[in-house]
Amino acid sequence: MNYPFWDVDIGYGLLMSIIAVVHVFVSHFAIGGGLYLVIVERTARAQGDQLKLDYLKRLSKFFVMTSVVFGALTGVAIWFIIGLLNPAATEVLIHNFVWAWAIEWTFFAVEILAAILYFYSWDRMSPRSHIILGWIYFASAWLSLAVINGIITYMLTPGDWLTTKDFWDGFLNPTYFSSTVLRTGICIMLAGLYASLVAAREKDSLFRIKLIRYNSYWGLIGLLIAMLSYYWFRASIPTEQMSTMLERMVMPWVAQDQLRLFAGVLIGGFIIYGFILTKAYRTTIAILMMTMGLLWFGAFEWFSESSRKPFVIQDYMYANAISVASLEQTQSEGLLSAITFRTGNDGADLFRRACRSCHTIDGYRPVNRAYAGTDIEFIAGMIRGAKAMRANMPPWAGTEQESMMLATHIYEQIDQRHIKDIYDLDGAELGEKVYEIRCGKCHEIGGYNDKTESLVDLTDEDYNDLLDEAGDLAEEMPAFTGDQIERDALIAFFKTLEEGVQK
Amino acid sequence: MNLYEASFLPAPLWIITALHIVTLTLHFIAMNFLFGGTVVLLLAKIHNKWENSSVATFVKLLPTAMGTTVTLGVAPLLFVQLVYGNMIYSASIVSGWYWLMISFVAIFSYYLLYAGSFTKTTKRKGTYLALSLIGFIYISLVYSSVFSLAEFPAQYHALYSNNQTGLAFNSDIGTWGFRWLHIVLGATTVGAWFVGLVGRNDDKVFTEAKKFFLWGMVATMIVGFVYMMTLGEHMLPFMRSAGIWAVTVGLILSLGSLHFFFKKRFLFSGIMIDISILCMVITRHVVRLLRLDGIYNPTTLPVDPQWSVFFIFLISFVLMIAVVWYMLRLFFKDTSKSAT
Numbered sequence: 034m035n036y037p038f039w040d041v042d043i044g045y046g047l048l049m050s051i052i053a054v055v056h057v058f059v060s061h062f063a064i065g066g067g068l069y070l071v072i073v074e075r076t077a078r079a080q081g082d083q084l085k086l087d088y089l090k091r092l093s094k095f096f097v098m099t100s101v102v103f104g105a106l107t108g109v110a111i112w113f114i115i116g117l118l119n120p121a122a123t124e125v126l127i128h129n130f131v132w133a134w135a136i137e138w139t140f141f142a143v144e145i146l147a148a149i150l151y152f153y154s155w156d157r158m159s160p161r162s163h164i165i166l167g168w169i170y171f172a173s174a175w176l177s178l179a180v181i182n183g184i185i186t187y188m189l190t191p192g193d194w195l196t197t198k199d200f201w202d203g204f205l206n207p208t209y210f211s212s213t214v215l216r217t218g219i220c221i222m223l224a225g226l227y228a229s230l231v232a233a234r235e236k237d238s239l240f241r242i243k244l245i246r247y248n249s250y251w252g253l254i255g256l257l258i259a260m261l262s263y264y265w266f267r268a269s270i271p272t273e274q275m276s277t278m279l280e281r282m283v284m285p286w287v288a289q290d291q292l293r294l295f296a297g298v299l300i301g302g303f304i305i306y307g308f309i310l311t312k313a314y315r316t317t318i319a320i321l322m323m324t325m326g327l328l329w330f331g332a333f334e335w336f337s338e339s340s341r342k343p344f345v346i347q348d349y350m351y352a353n354a355i356s357v358a359s360l361e362q363t364q365s366e367g368l369l370s371a372i373t374f375r376t377g378n379d380g381a382d383l384f385r386r387a388c389r390s391c392h393t394i395d396g397y398r399p400v401n402r403a404y405a406g407t408d409i410e411f412i413a414g415m416i417r418g419a420k421a422m423r424a425n426m427p428p429w430a431g432t433e434q435e436s437m438m439l440a441t442h443i444y445e446q447i448d449q450r451h452i453k454d455i456y457d458l459d460g461a462e463l464g465e466k467v468y469e470i471r472c473g474k475c476h477e478i479g480g481y482n483d484k485t486e487s488l489v490d491l492t493d494e495d496y497n498d499l500l501d502e503a504g505d506l507a508e509e510m511p512a513f514t515g516d517q518i519e520r521d522a523l524i525a526f527f528k529t530l531e532e533g534v535q536k
Numbered sequence: 537m538n539l540y541e542a543s544f545l546p547a548p549l550w551i552i553t554a555l556h557i558v559t560l561t562l563h564f565i566a567m568n569f570l571f572g573g574t575v576v577l578l579l580a581k582i583h584n585k586w587e588n589s590s591v592a593t594f595v596k597l598l599p600t601a602m603g604t605t606v607t608l609g610v611a612p613l614l615f616v617q618l619v620y621g622n623m624i625y626s627a628s629i630v631s632g633w634y635w636l637m638i639s640f641v642a643i644f645s646y647y648l649l650y651a652g653s654f655t656k657t658t659k660r661k662g663t664y665l666a667l668s669l670i671g672f673i674y675i676s677l678v679y680s681s682v683f684s685l686a687e688f689p690a691q692y693h694a695l696y697s698n699n700q701t702g703l704a705f706n707s708d709i710g711t712w713g714f715r716w717l718h719i720v721l722g723a724t725t726v727g728a729w730f731v732g733l734v735g736r737n738d739d740k741v742f743t744e745a746k747k748f749f750l751w752g753m754v755a756t757m758i759v760g761f762v763y764m765m766t767l768g769e770h771m772l773p774f775m776r777s778a779g780i781w782a783v784t785v786g787l788i789l790s791l792g793s794l795h796f797f798f799k800k801r802f803l804f805s806g807i808m809i810d811i812s813i814l815c816m817v818i819t820r821h822v823v824r825l826l827r828l829d830g831i832y833n834p835t836t837l838p839v840d841p842q843w844s845v846f847f848i849f850l851i852s853f854v855l856m857i858a859v860v861w862y863m864l865r866l867f868f869k870d871t872s873k874s875a876t
Contacts, residue, residue, distance in 0.1 A: 035538070035622055036625055036626055037626055037629045037630055037692070037696040037700070038629075039629045039632045039700070039701075039702045040701050040702075041633075041701060041702060042701075098647075098650065101603055102603075102643060102646045102650070103643060105603070105606060105607070106606065106642050106643045106646065107639065107643075109610065109639045109642070110636070110639035110640070112610075112613075113628075113635060113636055113638065113639060114636060116629075117625075117628065117629055117632050117635065117636060117702070120621070120625035120626075120629065121542065123617075123621075123625070124539075124542035124543075124621050124625070125539065125541050125542045127618055127621065128541060128542055128544055128545070128546065129541060129546070131614060131615075131618050132546060132547075132842055132845035132846050132848070132849045134614055135555075135611065135614065135849045135853075136845070136848060136849050138610055138611050138614065139849070139852040139853050139855065139856035140852070140856075141607060141610070142607045142856055142860070143859050143860060143863075145603050145604075145607050146607075146863060146864075149599075149600050149603055150863055150864075150866075153867075154867055157867075157870075157871055158867065158870040158871060158872060159870055159872045162866045162870045165866065166863060166866065169859060169863060173859075198541060200546075200842045200844070200845050201844070201845075349541075356539055358539065359539070374693065374696050374697075375697070376696070376700060377697060385700075
């Protein structure tokens with residue numbers, strides 16, 4: 034809360050993932066491509082294969098243009114964007130891992146220079162020296178991945194660091210090794226994809242087919258390494274964390290489905306266009322394959338990013354920059370007093386600090402729809418009960434009074450008509466909607482924290498009592514604040530329920 | 537709500553400060569080659585400029601200079617954020633969009649430099665360079681304004697309460713306009729030095745370089761002096777600080793560099809101008825501390841050294857220098873021209 038909050042209209046998640054995915058897609062190629070270049074150069078030199086050397090020269094130009102310029106500067110962009118979106122978490126990373134970053138920087142410097150010299154010295158130095166430059170490039174590029182990966186995986190699984198705060202515990206955390214192998218597999222696969230993009234434009238068709246075939250091995254082997262170590266990676270996520278993921282989270286599993294789907298498509302693509310219809314592997318197919326690779330890689334990043342929600346650093350700091358350690362203090366003394374950059378509009382400030390990093394009112398992951406037609410007291414109750422919602426959200430970090438201020442701020446911006454008019458519903462159907470809005474975020478029928486069992490076959494009086502006492506049933510559960518119309522409809526809906534299922 | 541994990545220093549402050557100052561100096565030297573070199577090439581009056589072989593060599597070096605500038609810029613940013621993170625993040629958030637665009641503008645300028653160095657049509661070289669210079673000027677303006685804003689917490693607080701969307705720009709040009717002009721003129725001066733070095737055997741190029749070096753230096757000094765006058769309440773403390781000594785030494789060394797440059801004694805001249813850049817970086821650091829005096833004092837941060845990792849960093853740092861040296865030697869010594 035010691036920082037201003039950047040209030041952009043674009044969702045934080047979106048902004049971050051666009052830049053991050055583009056960067057990793059290029060930077061992993063920058064590593065795999067380095068390995069590819071030296072290995073292929075070695076054989077080409079040994080065989081005196083001029084055609085292949087010319088191809089490598091072209092590939093290396095493409096390589097320098099993408100990795101040295103685009104890869105390096107989008108890396109800088111990531112650094113800028115994390116500082117803008119979550120300076121508090123960035124501070125934690127920088128203070129604990131600055132020497133890792135500094136080490137990475139030394140590798141990065143060698144990597145950049147090696148790439149440039151390699152590119153400029155095809156016609157200049159002896160094959161042996163040139164290959165040495167290539168190996169230096171690959172080694173430093175891979176090492177910089179091995180260092181950065183310690184910091185990335187730390188955010189997902191800080192492990193013993195949480196108690197010891199020791200550098201090595203955070204760096205060599207539970208998912209470090211599996212993820213390093215996984216990312217190495219990704220690098221190898223991307224080398225195959227990118228190389229085929231350049232190879233697909235070769236005029237000599239025999240030569241082209243030979244290259245595509247060879248590159249497809251890289252693609253397949255890399256993909257295999259990556260997918261196998263993905264399961265290792267998943268298994269190295271601590272059990273407790275994994276059970277929360279299984280129980281409450283949707284995103285990682287959607288991402289995993291995507292990951293498998295695109296892996297299947299890629300394998301099919303490599304086999305069909307790499308070995309059977311190799312002639313057809315021209316620029317269009319190459320671009321399609323690249324796109325599949327990008328989607329597949331994006332799915333993996335999505336899996337690992339969404340797995341640590343609602344945290345930015347698992348079990349240490351929430352995505353809204355509120356640390357676990359300071360929660361108790363802000364809950365008793367208030368969140369506002371902890372904000373050093375107040376704007377004069379307290380409701381808006383509370384929304385920014387507590388919710389805005391994951392929601393907007395009406396744009397990215399909006400909250401206005403979920404609250405439409407409800408009232409301030411209900412909204413405030415939902416805010417305080419965030420922990421009990423199926424959506425894995427950080428707990429409310431402010432006081433009860435502040436939850437009312439925030440609720441008022443939200444209420445002023447939502448559709449204030451009656452639920453009945455907003456959705457144009459009646460009777461049990463209206464009741465179902467009311468349930469969805471007022472209960473369903475915490476009790477899914479037939480799903481998360483289902484309460485159908487307690488709701489079937491009661492008398493009208495029991496239903497009314499239940500709704501009257503709703504606020505006292507559980508600390509996180511809001512009181513029922515709907516009017517008589519909503520109440521009647523909800524009860525009508527309850528009566529349609531059978532144990533476990535809807536009638 | 538100050539988290540210990542987000543405020544301790546993982547090494548004594550002096551080590552971090554020294555690393556910051558040294559790497560920032562290196563960054564500025566590379567930046568001067570890039571930015572200043574581009575300015576000088578564009579403005580120099582040389583007959584058939586883009587056909588001139590020294591000019592062509594310089595243009596070919598520009599993309600590499602850009603890579604070097606970026607690489608050498610990462611380290612000081614890391615170290616300065618470690619110690620002054622709160623102010624720097626705050627100031628950059630206030631101007632968030634301008635700040636974020638830096639990387640994208642840099643990509644654009646970088647590609648233009650490559651386009652300029654690859655193009656066979658010599659006439660286009662100037663156009664590419666001029667376009668990429670526009671990018672550099674943008675970057676320089678944002679950096680000067682944001683880093684200056686980071687020295688005035690009251691000001692970024694005020695800017696933020698008016699505008700939270702990251703579109704607020706540090707409008708107090710009085711505090712950073714001369715600072716910006718000083719560094720841009722300084723870069724041009726040092727850029728002229730590099731142009732002179734590359735074109736040392738070409739009379740026309742060297743004469744132009746001398747002109748830019750001399751008049752650039754005069755202009756830089758005048759603007760630097762004016763900037764010092766605008767320090768306001770901080771001027772007297774500055775006169776009593778180490779800053780004034782750094783300025784004096786820097787000034788004398790610049791003049792010495794001028795003398796040796798005219799005599800084409802590049803080694804002496806180069807060492808002198810580089811040390812004077814170091815002096816400027818130190819001065820800049822002193823001014824920051826003076827402005828933050830009473831608001832923020834980095835010596836009060838808890839120090840909790842991570843010696844084992846720091847030691848690995850030192851090894852990798854030495855290794856980096858060794859490998860860079862080795863690669864450059866390979867590149868310049870082994871020109872056996874394989875038959876590809």
